[in-house]
Amino acid sequence: MGTSTTALKGAGPVTGSRSFIAKLRDGDEIARLITLVFAASVVLITAALVLELWVNSALPRQKFGLHFFATSVWDPIMDQYGALPFIYGTMVTSAVALLIAVPLGIGAAIFLAELAPPRVSDTLQFFIDLLAAVPSVIYGLLGVFIVVPIMRTMIYPALNKPFGYLPIFKGPSYGVGFMTAGIVLAIMVIPYIISVSREVLLSVPRDQREAALALGSTRWESTWKVVVPFAKTGIMGSIFLALARALGETMAVTMVIGNTPKIAASLFAPGYSIAAVIANEFTEATGDLYLQSLIALGLVLFLLTFVLNGLARILIVVTTQKGSEVGG
Amino acid sequence: MKRFTGFAVGVLALCAIVLADNALLINGAGATFPYPIYSKWFDVYHTKNPNFQFNYQSVGSGAGIKQVTEGTVDFGATDGPMNDDQLKAFQDKHNGTGILHFPTVLGAAVPTYNVEGVSAPLNFTPDALAGIFLGKITKWNDPAIAGANKGVSLRATDIVVVHRSDGSGTSFIWTDYLSKVSEEWKSKVNKGTSVNWPVGLGGKGNEGVTGLIKQTPNSIGYVELIYAVQNNIPYGAVKNSSGNMVKADLASVSAAAAAAAKAMPDDFRVSITDAPGKNAYPISSFTWLLIPQKFQDTGKRDAIKGFLTWMLNEGQNSVEALTYAKLPKEVVEKEKKAISNIQ
Amino acid sequence: MMSGRLRWRKFVSNFMLAMTGVCAFVSVLVLFFILGYLVFNGGTSINWDFFTKLPKPVGEAGGGMSNAIVGSGKILLLASLFGVPIGFLGGIYLAEFSGKGMASVVRYAADLLNGVPSIVIGIFAYSLVVLPFKHFSAYAGAFALGMMMIPITLRSTEEFLKSVPRMLREGAMALGASKWKTIATVIVPAAYRGIMTAILLALARVAGETAPLLFTAFGNRFESHGWSQPTATLPVMIYTYAVSPYEDWHRQAWAAGLVLLGLVLIINILARTILSRGIAVPRS
Numbered sequence: 001m002g003t004s005t006t007a008l009k010g011a012g013p014v015t016g017s018r019s020f021i022a023k024l025r026d027g028d029e030i031a032r033l034i035t036l037v038f039a040a041s042v043v044l045i046t047a048a049l050v051l052e053l054w055v056n057s058a059l060p061r062q063k064f065g066l067h068f069f070a071t072s073v074w075d076p077i078m079d080q081y082g083a084l085p086f087i088y089g090t091m092v093t094s095a096v097a098l099l100i101a102v103p104l105g106i107g108a109a110i111f112l113a114e115l116a117p118p119r120v121s122d123t124l125q126f127f128i129d130l131l132a133a134v135p136s137v138i139y140g141l142l143g144v145f146i147v148v149p150i151m152r153t154m155i156y157p158a159l160n161k162p163f164g165y166l167p168i169f170k171g172p173s174y175g176v177g178f179m180t181a182g183i184v185l186a187i188m189v190i191p192y193i194i195s196v197s198r199e200v201l202l203s204v205p206r207d208q209r210e211a212a213l214a215l216g217s218t219r220w221e222s223t224w225k226v227v228v229p230f231a232k233t234g235i236m237g238s239i240f241l242a243l244a245r246a247l248g249e250t251m252a253v254t255m256v257i258g259n260t261p262k263i264a265a266s267l268f269a270p271g272y273s274i275a276a277v278i279a280n281e282f283t284e285a286t287g288d289l290y291l292q293s294l295i296a297l298g299l300v301l302f303l304l305t306f307v308l309n310g311l312a313r314i315l316i317v318v319t320t321q322k323g324s325e326v327g328g
Numbered sequence: 329m330k331r332f333t334g335f336a337v338g339v340l341a342l343c344a345i346v347l348a349d350n351a352l353l354i355n356g357a358g359a360t361f362p363y364p365i366y367s368k369w370f371d372v373y374h375t376k377n378p379n380f381q382f383n384y385q386s387v388g389s390g391a392g393i394k395q396v397t398e399g400t401v402d403f404g405a406t407d408g409p410m411n412d413d414q415l416k417a418f419q420d421k422h423n424g425t426g427i428l429h430f431p432t433v434l435g436a437a438v439p440t441y442n443v444e445g446v447s448a449p450l451n452f453t454p455d456a457l458a459g460i461f462l463g464k465i466t467k468w469n470d471p472a473i474a475g476a477n478k479g480v481s482l483r484a485t486d487i488v489v490v491h492r493s494d495g496s497g498t499s500f501i502w503t504d505y506l507s508k509v510s511e512e513w514k515s516k517v518n519k520g521t522s523v524n525w526p527v528g529l530g531g532k533g534n535e536g537v538t539g540l541i542k543q544t545p546n547s548i549g550y551v552e553l554i555y556a557v558q559n560n561i562p563y564g565a566v567k568n569s570s571g572n573m574v575k576a577d578l579a580s581v582s583a584a585a586a587a588a589a590k591a592m593p594d595d596f597r598v599s600i601t602d603a604p605g606k607n608a609y610p611i612s613s614f615t616w617l618l619i620p621q622k623f624q625d626t627g628k629r630d631a632i633k634g635f636l637t638w639m640l641n642e643g644q645n646s647v648e649a650l651t652y653a654k655l656p657k658e659v660v661e662k663e664k665k666a667i668s669n670i671q
Numbered sequence: 672m673m674s675g676r677l678r679w680r681k682f683v684s685n686f687m688l689a690m691t692g693v694c695a696f697v698s699v700l701v702l703f704f705i706l707g708y709l710v711f712n713g714g715t716s717i718n719w720d721f722f723t724k725l726p727k728p729v730g731e732a733g734g735g736m737s738n739a740i741v742g743s744g745k746i747l748l749l750a751s752l753f754g755v756p757i758g759f760l761g762g763i764y765l766a767e768f769s770g771k772g773m774a775s776v777v778r779y780a781a782d783l784l785n786g787v788p789s790i791v792i793g794i795f796a797y798s799l800v801v802l803p804f805k806h807f808s809a810y811a812g813a814f815a816l817g818m819m820m821i822p823i824t825l826r827s828t829e830e831f832l833k834s835v836p837r838m839l840r841e842g843a844m845a846l847g848a849s850k851w852k853t854i855a856t857v858i859v860p861a862a863y864r865g866i867m868t869a870i871l872l873a874l875a876r877v878a879g880e881t882a883p884l885l886f887t888a889f890g891n892r893f894e895s896h897g898w899s900q901p902t903a904t905l906p907v908m909i910y911t912y913a914v915s916p917y918e919d920w921h922r923q924a925w926a927a928g929l930v931l932l933g934l935v936l937i938i939n940i941l942a943r944t945i946l947s948r949g950i951a952v953p954r955s
Contacts, residue, residue, distance in 0.1 A: 027849050027851050027852070028849050028850040028851050030851070031768070031850065031851035031854070032764070032768045034760065035760045035761065035763045035764030035767070035768055036764055036768065036769075036773075038756065038757050038760035038761045038764065039760070039761035039764040039765060039769065039773070039777045039825075040777075041757055041761070042757060042758075042761050042777055042780050042781055042784070042821055042822075042825060043776060043777055043780040045780075045784065045818060045821070046780040046781075046783050046784045047780070048795075048799070049784070049787065049791075049792075049795045050783075052794075052795055052798055052799070053791070053794070053795070056798065073524065074524065075523070075524035076495075076520065076521075076522040076523070076524075077518055077519075077520040077522070077523055077524070078524070103694075104694045104697065104698060105694070105698070106694075107690060107691040107693075107694030107695070108691065108694040108695035108697075108698045110691045111688070111691035111692050111694060111695040112695055114688075114691075115688055115691065115692065116695070124695055124699055126943065127699045127702050127703075128698060128699060128702075129939070129943070130702055130936055130939055130940070131698070131699075131701060131702040131705075133872075133875055133876070133879075133935050133936065133939045134702075134705060134879070134932060134935070135878070135879020135880070135881070135906060135931055135932065135935060136879065136880075136881065137879065137881045137906045137909050137910050137913075137928075137931075138705070138709070138879070138909070138928050138931065138932055140910065140913065141909060141913050141924060141925070141928050142705060142708065144913055144914070145913075145921075146708070148543065149543075152544075152545075172486035172488065174488055174529055174544060175543065175544055176529060176540075176544075187701055190698055190701075191698075194695075194698060218680050218681055218683070218684035219684050219688060220683060220684035220685075220687045220688055221680065221684065223688075224687070244786060247788070248787075248788030248789065248790070248791075249788075250788070250789065250790045250881070250882040251881045251882060251906075251910060254532075255910070255913065255914060258529040258530065259493035259529065259530030259531070259532070260525070260528065260529055260530055270528075270529045270530075272530075275788060275790045275882070278790050278791075278794070279790055279882055279885060280493050280494050280530075280532060281390075281493075281494065281495065281522070282793075282794065282797075282885075282886060283387060283391040283394060283395065283885070283886055284387070284388055284390030284391035284392075284393070284394050284494060284495035284521075284522070285390075285394065285495075286390065286393055286394045286397070286414060286417070286495075294794075295794060298788075298790065298791045298794050299791075301788050301790075301791060302786075302787055302788065302791050305786050305787070305788055306783060306786055309782070309785075309786040310782075313782070350896070351893075351896075353891075353893070353895075353896070353900055355806065355807070355900075355901055357889075363729055364728070364729040364730050367728035367729045367892070368728045368729075370892070371727075371728045374893075381892075381893045382892075383890075383891050383892045383893055383900075383901060384892065385889060385890045385891075385892075385901070386729075398802060398805070399805040400801055400802070400805055400806055400807055401806075401807075531914070532914055533914075533915075535911075535914060535915035535916060535917075536914045536915070538915075538916035539914055539915055539916040541916075542916050554730075555916065558730045558916075558917070559916045559917070650730075
């Protein structure tokens, strides 16, 4: 008797409504409620975070409006705050990072997906995944003690002497600066490009490759002209993911960027990024406008990474679905 | 699953028991300027009084002022005294009770540099320093610098300026001095713990600035004297208001405080940059502990009062070893009386 | 008989493919370089003192990071106790109980939370936990790190639960088990490996986070007792020591970096080995 009622209860939705107390006696309902509470708390926490950011950045919105994004003065004494130097610094360092990481990353992904035998590919991917796990403060540590001196003694002379007339290579070398931060960021985001691009390339159906080869193309031509374009959107997605990671990176950047809120054309100049200025100035921002301007910067960063992550996800899903649809 | 929960609860309970509170922890945060002497003091004081642990975090004067105002730390520390707005902000947040400044030591902000081939102390005129930090003097062999340093060969290399990236009392001392000696600096940049620096790299804390200067050739920055000494980087002499080139040391810093010591205001907030006196080092300063006037926790209050008394008596004996100057006697006496203001 | 054009194309092909090999090789080499450099610089500084002594006053050589090691351990433990149950039980809800609407909302929120830059999480934790209670604390740091563990745990739990074969589910139900009993005794154990992996990976990820701890755990010269005191942690110590000018501190920063990296890598390797030995589950 007990068994059959239990089996009936567990089988599906019960018709008719029971009282709440009756429902509570049902173990399943309790389980549902408990897990519901925890799931809802995730939504709650996220909503609270977004709300806090929005509410606590009201002052600069009121005072500066959209001008906040167009001004480049950051003066705590005069209580004037403009986001431009930090947005600029974040963009430039991320751009440098991608310029270095994308070719390397896609190249490595092609090797892992197309050329390497499966076991070699999996082993190398394992190591690349470990690279992604290295904490950012360690990248900062290496940045300060390895990349900065290399920048000063090798990279700067190599680029400044022959190309010093170009605005991006002008000016003195500090060791720290946009380019140094970009290089450190590049190392940090390569694993993301490699692992996602590799997955995406692996999902390209075999007959695409085989068709190209059958038509007489070389291995490289079939890869570069057929497989990669097929996986193009997914690779784009991996780049967006990498970009989102680079934008939000704090510690490694603040240790090597020079912490100067100025916009400069030269890549060797010191700069600042959104995450770095928050890390440096948040605990000491006296005055509500100062503090809220920093939070407003945090909100900007959050929105940027949010959009990029969303786009990335869509692109990656679209590509892998395309692969399974087209068949093979 | 059950086993895991049981394990976790057990560990937590164990932690709570084993690491149960034995000593009273008093938290402070603020200036990096006096950090070497504070960390030494708190270490020695803890050995003498194991019941008290003073945890001081060197995060910059700006953060010290902010966090003591928010109440997240029990005391603060700054080399730039709180201005009236900040004092009012504290009172607003603490039901009208105020915050007191207690000078601890005298120190100096020195121009320290890393110039290839130069190990001798350079001489700097006020105009040279202002020009460098304004970004108008860009090469080491500029006449403003070379003029005061005949006999030193300076090359036409670019000057890399280093300043603080965090809210800093040392910055306050430096910009306070520059505002006094340069009209242009005063109108363009003015003084404060966080200013809009015309040029330069930002380092975090006195530690960060020292680190940057050590690693960056042809750089110049400002740090508290002990940081230059402990790290063996050269620092220069500055021309004072009497026209003498003075290097920072115990005598010249004490000389700078001599006049102010006799006329010390009751709240101890005073600036001694560009002080009169022919041997005075022009970029000297007191540094203060910020103690709230009222404490809810009587244990903490008594601990802090005890520390302050010790600091004014025995603590002063260890400051000179770290190149800070002792407080003038008049100031010490005045402070001892002021301790009773803490309730 | 190859024409010149074909020879060229073949050459380009071999060259470019070799280049991709170089790219892969270089990328993997970076990892070993990092490890090697840390071992070289930090290895000699890892001694008994490092693990057992407190830091010395500024400028004096010697001392260790015992408080930071314990502090990191405490905060990570608390962070797991906060983040894992939420992620785990939330994942169960998504996989077993929820309707489509609620599920997408929860997933969306988790994805959002996952993308929040860690410094912003620090801001949130400061406003929510530090300010109202008026002190920096271990639990503020744990709150921030725990929040970061939630999305990974949630999504992975959901995926691994969903991938448990229908056979197992239906078998249990046929034997008369109620839904929650099925979940607790059959489905979760079946997905256990994957979920464990995800938790370990989440732990490894937050173990290295520095930014959120700057405004929450702050720092402590001494051992922190209990959970409501400011706490020293390994990543923050590394940061502080690395940007300082003291050679001795640099030495200790390398040692701490090695310890931290070693910890993170061991957790990662452990997690991935657990996964690879388990039931075939889809890659996340």
